[in-house]
Amino acid sequence: MNTFRWIAARKQLSPRAFKDELNSQIWFSPLIYAFFSVLLAALTLFLDYYCKVGEKVPSFFSINMDLTNTLVSTIMPGILSITTFTFNLMLVVFTSFAAQFSPRVLKNFASSKSTQRILGIFIGSFLYTLFVFLFLNSSQVDGYFAIPFVTTALSVFSAGTFVYFINHSVKWLQVNHMTQSMKTASIKAIKTTIREELEIHRTQSSHSEQFSFPEGEKKPVCIQTSGYIQTLNYSQLIHCAKEHNLVIKMEREVGDYVLSGTVLFYYWHRDSTEQDEMDCTAFHQYIHVGKSQTDIQDTTYIITKFVEMAVKSLGNDDFKTAVNSIHQISDILREICEASQFSSYLVDDSGVIRMVIPDKKFEDFLYDGFANIRHYARRNIIITMELLKTLGNLAEAIGPAYYDDIWEFAVYISKGFEEEYLFVQDKKYFLHILYDLAISTKKEEQYEQIAKQMKE
Numbered sequence: 001m002n003t004f005r006w007i008a009a010r011k012q013l014s015p016r017a018f019k020d021e022l023n024s025q026i027w028f029s030p031l032i033y034a035f036f037s038v039l040l041a042a043l044t045l046f047l048d049y050y051c052k053v054g055e056k057v058p059s060f061f062s063i064n065m066d067l068t069n070t071l072v073s074t075i076m077p078g079i080l081s082i083t084t085f086t087f088n089l090m091l092v093v094f095t096s097f098a099a100q101f102s103p104r105v106l107k108n109f110a111s112s113k114s115t116q117r118i119l120g121i122f123i124g125s126f127l128y129t130l131f132v133f134l135f136l137n138s139s140q141v142d143g144y145f146a147i148p149f150v151t152t153a154l155s156v157f158s159a160g161t162f163v164y165f166i167n168h169s170v171k172w173l174q175v176n177h178m179t180q181s182m183k184t185a186s187i188k189a190i191k192t193t194i195r196e197e198l199e200i201h202r203t204q205s206s207h208s209e210q211f212s213f214p215e216g217e218k219k220p221v222c223i224q225t226s227g228y229i230q231t232l233n234y235s236q237l238i239h240c241a242k243e244h245n246l247v248i249k250m251e252r253e254v255g256d257y258v259l260s261g262t263v264l265f266y267y268w269h270r271d272s273t274e275q276d277e278m279d280c281t282a283f284h285q286y287i288h289v290g291k292s293q294t295d296i297q298d299t300t301y302i303i304t305k306f307v308e309m310a311v312k313s314l315g316n317d318d319f320k321t322a323v324n325s326i327h328q329i330s331d332i333l334r335e336i337c338e339a340s341q342f343s344s345y346l347v348d349d350s351g352v353i354r355m356v357i358p359d360k361k362f363e364d365f366l367y368d369g370f371a372n373i374r375h376y377a378r379r380n381i382i383i384t385m386e387l388l389k390t391l392g393n394l395a396e397a398i399g400p401a402y403y404d405d406i407w408e409f410a411v412y413i414s415k416g417f418e419e420e421y422l423f424v425q426d427k428k429y430f431l432h433i434l435y436d437l438a439i440s441t442k443k444e445e446q447y448e449q450i451a452k453q454m455k456e
Contacts, residue, residue, distance in 0.1 A: 023111045026119070033120030034127050040150065041131040047146035054143035068144045069136055075155045076129040082162050083122040090115075093169050100316065101178075102308035108182050109172055118165045125154045175321045179306070183328045186295065186302045187335050193297045194339040197234050201346035203353065214247060218266040221280050223258045228293045230254070233286040234355070238346060240282060241354040245270045248355045255298035258289065299336065303329060303369050310373050314383065322373075323386050329369045330390045336365055337398040363405040374413050381426045384417050385433050392437040403441040410437050414450060427454060 047053045054063070063071075097105045109115060132147055171177045223229075232254055241248050250265045252258055264287065295302045310325035342362060346355040370387055377383035388410055395406045414434060422430065431451055438447035 023116075024107055026110050026116065029113075029116035030120040030123045033117075033124035037124035037128040038131060041128050041135075044132065044146040044150050045135055048141060048144050049137075052141055054141055054145040057145050063144050063148045064142075065136070065144070068148045069133075071148050072129055072133045072136065072151055075151055076126065076133055079122065079126045079129060079155065079158050082158060083119075083126055086119065086122055086162065086165055089165070089169060093173065096173060100318075101312055101321075102305060104305040104308060105178070105182070108178075108185060112168075112172075112181070114164075114168050118161055118168070121161045122158060125158045128154060175324055179309070179324050179328045182305065183331060186305075186332055189295055189297075189302060190299055190332065190335055191339060193299060194336065197297070198346070199339065199341065201234060201238055201348075201355070202341050202343045203345045203347055203351075213249065214268040214270050216268055218249075218268050220263045220266050221283050223260060223262045223264050223287075223289060224284060225289050226259045227257070227289040227291055229256050229258060229264075229287065230290040230294050231288045231297050234346065236286045237283070238348050238354045240286070241267070242348040242350075242352070247353065250355065250357045253358045253360075255293055255300050299365070300368050303332060303365070306332070307369065307372050311376050314373075314376050314380065319382065322377075322383060326370075326373065326383075326386055326390050330394050333362075333365055333369055333394060334397050337362060337402060361405075362402050363409065366405060366409045370409065370413070374416055378416055378418050381417070381422060381430065384413060385430055387413055388430075388433045388437055392433070392440050395437065395440045400442075403443070407438070407441045407443045407446065410434065410441075411446070411450065422454075430454075 093109065094106050097103075097109060129151060132151065136147075172181070229252060237248065240246075246267045247270055248265050248267045251263050252265070258264070264283075293301045295305070306325045306329045310322045310329075313319075313321035313325065342360070344357050344359045345353050346357065348354045370391075373383070374387060377387070391406050391410050391413075395403060414430075431454065434450065435447055438444050
């Protein structure tokens with residue numbers, strides 16, 4: 001009943017958001033495996049009781065009732081013990097992730113296909129042995145084949161799966177593997193959000209061009225419930241705007257926390273003669289507001305998970321994890337630059353501007369990615385120099401269009417460092433790294449001014 005209620009509560013989600021919700025639920029895959037385990041139990045009972053397979057195979061493969069009963073009754077509690085231990089181990093992994101890295105990492109581990117399949121195998125195997133044990137009857141047949149054979153195979157498979165789960169958990173606790181897995185999932189989400197949902201509607205013109213909204217009264221569309229904006233169906237909103245000849249100006253973006261009654265966007269009629277009242281409930285079906293932030297369309301939230309890992313690692317004196325997180329953030333920023341034109345204007349299939357979204361440029365993503373780390377590393381010269389190295393690598397990867405943004409952020413990092421913690425040898429390496437970045441971004445003159453100030 002709760003499952004159907006859960007599905008009904010999310011009927012307004014887009015297919016992508018609904019799939020992500022299902023993947024994040026740890027019960028979904030085990031539920032499927034449990035269903036198939038019941039079918040398998042019914043099949044083996046049918047083979048042994050109605051087809052009497054055990055009486056038709058050679059006597060070497062036929063097993064009597066007592067041995068079958070002993071086998072099933074022994075294996076069933078063993079599989080249950082393995083399942084219980086697996087859940088305990090998962091709780092240990094969850095606690096370690098939350099304490100050492102970030103609570104936001106838990107979803108990545110829980111939604112991992114390997115994690116869910118492993119739990120599904122254990123629960124399915126236990127349910128199979130339970131149902132078979134329930135229906136074992138000595139008065140039906142003289143020999144069994146399908147039931148003991150499948151039960152033995154499942155027990156061996158479960159034992160191998162348990163060893164695999166130990167290896168899977170150990171690998172996930174390794175920082176490099178964990179951040180790489182998170183980055184792969186993050187880049188996939190970014191590509192889907194930017195390239196498949198936004199870029200197909202973005203104009204080719206520069207985002208700095210000004211758009212004149214139509215004359216006439218602007219009309220608001222307000223949020224009905226408080227929470228985080230989780231998803232916006234841009235294609236459907238644009239289609240709706242085209243159908244009613246509207247222009248929409250978004251006041252909020254995905255990831256923002258909004259209160260009930262907050263204005264989400266304003267709309268204008270392009271034709272001043274068309275001033276008919278719109279039913280605002282038509283827009284609400286394309287917007288989903290939830291209790292928490294998600295990484296379905298929220299690029300900033302994706303970056304924040306790595307930022308939290310880096311900051312937490314700095315607090316735990318875990319230098320390598322902080323550096324690894326910085327590197328993964330830089331790769332995500334590179335992917336954003338390759339995927340996005342950073343235009344605020346979205347058009348319909350006729351090329352007419354139908355939506356204006358909040359203007360977010362590359363410098364904003366740079367700030368989201370590195371500002372928090374810079375703040376907590378303002379007394380740590382090693383991490384600060386690593387940030388500058390990363391900016392240099394990023395400048396070489398994404399090209400001249402973003403040199404100004406990268407250099408300005410490098411200056412922001414340099415001036416934000418507390419110089420009383422900067423000694424002679426530190427200053428030497430610091431200026432050397434900053435000089436390499438100035439060469440990469442073609443800012444040698446600006447570098448000379450900063451170097452002169454620091455040497456005084």
